[in-house]
Amino acid sequence: MNAAARRRAVLTLPWLWTALFFLLPFAVVLKISFAESQLSIPPYTALFERVDGVIVGLRATLANYRMVFTDSLYVTAYFSSLKIAAIATLLTLLLGYPMAYGIARAPASHRVLLLVLVMLPFWTSFLVRIYAWIGLLRPTGIINAALESLGFIDAPLALLNTPGAVYLGIVYAYLPFMVLPLYARLERLDPALLEAAADLGAKPWRAFLHVTLPLSRPGIAAGCLLVFIPAVGEFVIPELLGGPDTLMIGKVLWNEFFSNRDWPLSAAITVVLLMVLVTPIALLQLAQSRTLRRA
Amino acid sequence: MRRPSGTTIALIAGLAFLYVPLAVVIGYSFNASKLVTVWTGFSFTWYGALLADEQILNAARNSLIVAFTSATLAAVLGTMAGYAFARFGRFRGRNLLAGSIAAPLVMPDVMTGLSLLLLFVALEQTFAWLPGRGLITIIIAHAGFAMAYVTVIVRARLIGMERDIEEAAADLGAKPMTVFFGITLPMIRPAVMAGWLLSFVLSLDDLVIASFVSGPQSTTLPMVVFSSIRLGVSPKINALAAILIIVTLVLLALAAWMSRGALRMRPAK
Numbered sequence: 001m002n003a004a005a006r007r008r009a010v011l012t013l014p015w016l017w018t019a020l021f022f023l024l025p026f027a028v029v030l031k032i033s034f035a036e037s038q039l040s041i042p043p044y045t046a047l048f049e050r051v052d053g054v055i056v057g058l059r060a061t062l063a064n065y066r067m068v069f070t071d072s073l074y075v076t077a078y079f080s081s082l083k084i085a086a087i088a089t090l091l092t093l094l095l096g097y098p099m100a101y102g103i104a105r106a107p108a109s110h111r112v113l114l115l116v117l118v119m120l121p122f123w124t125s126f127l128v129r130i131y132a133w134i135g136l137l138r139p140t141g142i143i144n145a146a147l148e149s150l151g152f153i154d155a156p157l158a159l160l161n162t163p164g165a166v167y168l169g170i171v172y173a174y175l176p177f178m179v180l181p182l183y184a185r186l187e188r189l190d191p192a193l194l195e196a197a198a199d200l201g202a203k204p205w206r207a208f209l210h211v212t213l214p215l216s217r218p219g220i221a222a223g224c225l226l227v228f229i230p231a232v233g234e235f236v237i238p239e240l241l242g243g244p245d246t247l248m249i250g251k252v253l254w255n256e257f258f259s260n261r262d263w264p265l266s267a268a269i270t271v272v273l274l275m276v277l278v279t280p281i282a283l284l285q286l287a288q289s290r291t292l293r294r295a
Numbered sequence: 296m297r298r299p300s301g302t303t304i305a306l307i308a309g310l311a312f313l314y315v316p317l318a319v320v321i322g323y324s325f326n327a328s329k330l331v332t333v334w335t336g337f338s339f340t341w342y343g344a345l346l347a348d349e350q351i352l353n354a355a356r357n358s359l360i361v362a363f364t365s366a367t368l369a370a371v372l373g374t375m376a377g378y379a380f381a382r383f384g385r386f387r388g389r390n391l392l393a394g395s396i397a398a399p400l401v402m403p404d405v406m407t408g409l410s411l412l413l414l415f416v417a418l419e420q421t422f423a424w425l426p427g428r429g430l431i432t433i434i435i436a437h438a439g440f441a442m443a444y445v446t447v448i449v450r451a452r453l454i455g456m457e458r459d460i461e462e463a464a465a466d467l468g469a470k471p472m473t474v475f476f477g478i479t480l481p482m483i484r485p486a487v488m489a490g491w492l493l494s495f496v497l498s499l500d501d502l503v504i505a506s507f508v509s510g511p512q513s514t515t516l517p518m519v520v521f522s523s524i525r526l527g528v529s530p531k532i533n534a535l536a537a538i539l540i541i542v543t544l545v546l547l548a549l550a551a552w553m554s555r556g557a558l559r560m561r562p563a564k
Contacts, residue, residue, distance in 0.1 A: 015388075023395060230404075235503055257409060257507075
């Protein structure tokens with residue numbers, strides 16, 4: 001077996017797998033998004049009309065897309081998802097940046113431990129972490145109980161099932177995604193640059209603004225995209241921590257699929273969501289391939 | 296003279312933010328009271344109740360089967376892909392393959408779940424493959440996204456590794472297969488095993504994708520947890536959550552310990 005044949009042999013399985021279980025599903029979603037919903041198994045019409053196995057006609061409709069683009073429920077859900085994800089990403093950055101900075105400036109012997117401490121919660125069950133916040137935030141939860149016993153409040157505050165709880169959940173769940181790429185950048189930053197800035201008379205905040213911040217921009221970009229992209233389509237957090245008025249597209253898609261059983265409409269929602277996310281996903285791929293090349 | 300700086304305070308506050316909620320869940324799982332927030336005494340009651348819950352045990356068994364199988368599948372596929380990316384230089388479709396493998400890492404789970412389900416239904420309609428769905432479809436779905444993690448870890452390990460031993464073996468006449476299984480694989484084994492463990496943990500954790508692609512009889516643990524959380528906080532779920540946290544921590548400590556080995560195994564120059 002020559003080198004080229006060996007390469008092909010190694011690549012065949014990964015290629016087959018991703019073609020069949022990553023690329024093909026998108027084609028199927030696209031196809032079904034043009035079908036009509038009907039009471040049958042599966043609950044949608046066939047796209048091609050067949051007579052004796054020969055395709056004689058095409059039955060495609062744009063009705064699902066018309067619905068997604070005109071019905072205020074879906075339009076509002078997309079925009080509100082983008083808004084919630086953007087605000088939550090910003091909050092995660094505000095918390096994650098000083099943490100990453102702190103780790104990067106810690107003594108080298110402590111850094112690995114600190115990083116592990118930041119990463120560990122990411123690997124513990126996502127559902128459990130969100131569940132933990134329900135226990136803290138609900139009206140009879142620990143935060144309300146503590147505030148009441150201290151006499152700060154008379155009646156429990158509504159903390160759970162609010163927009164604030166959703167932001168909190170996203171920051172909590174995705175914080176490690178922000179800290180890791182930021183740390184990777186900040187750790188490589190040469191302290192001599194800051195010393196030079198100080199020698200030239202720059203105050204620490206000025207040195208930060210003009211040296212550290214610009215140099216950590218790739219880390220900021222990667223971290224923000226890693227938080228923003230999955231947050232847009234988040235289902236568990238708005239479902240468990242949000243209220244009935246917290247509209248996010250992941251939740252709408254879930255209900256459309258599991259409650260209304262409208263598969264073609266769900267498919268159209270997914271296609272549009274992919275189009276919304278394709279730019280940030282491409283930017284992330286670009287940022288990561290750049291870092292890999294430099295590494 | 297040295298007082299804690301702002302970043303130190305942020306770091307401590309951030310870590311507290313990450314860990315306090317988890318500590319509270321574990322703490323209250325030992326609470327004797329049925330009222331979740333009133334502490335009445337230390338007890339293992341809820342762990343006992345958990346062990347007597349047929350539904351939870353069954354779901355746990357399903358989850359373990361899925362996690363074990365999908366992690367193994369992901370380890371094989373990810374090692375092949377990681378090897379290709381580290382050693383093959385440029386090849387046709389490299390960017391497409393890299394993107395297709397990495398995309399599930401960030402893609403919202405609802406998209407992955409729905410698109411895979413629609414694929415499985417289409418396969419069933421067209422070829423009568425995977426009829427009715429079940430654990431097998433969850434295994435396929437989980438292997439897909441776990442493969443991405445294994446690929447990244449194995450690729451990094453291969454790139455950071457000296458190639459002189461492999462080259463020596465090849466010079467001495469070892470066939471490429473012998474070099475791979477005799478030299479390369481043992482050297483990257485810590486990376487493969489760490490990838491396997493991470494895949495296992497991720498699979499145990501997934502709710503959304505499994506909810507879409509599972510069959511009627513194949514409920515996994517997160518699905519049971521989710522439906523009971525929707526009904527409210529319960530001490531039994533606290534106990535289950537505590538077990539999940541502790542099991543993951545043990546597995547991760549294991550993974551960390553193994554990748555430490557990976558670093559140390561770097562051949563001396």
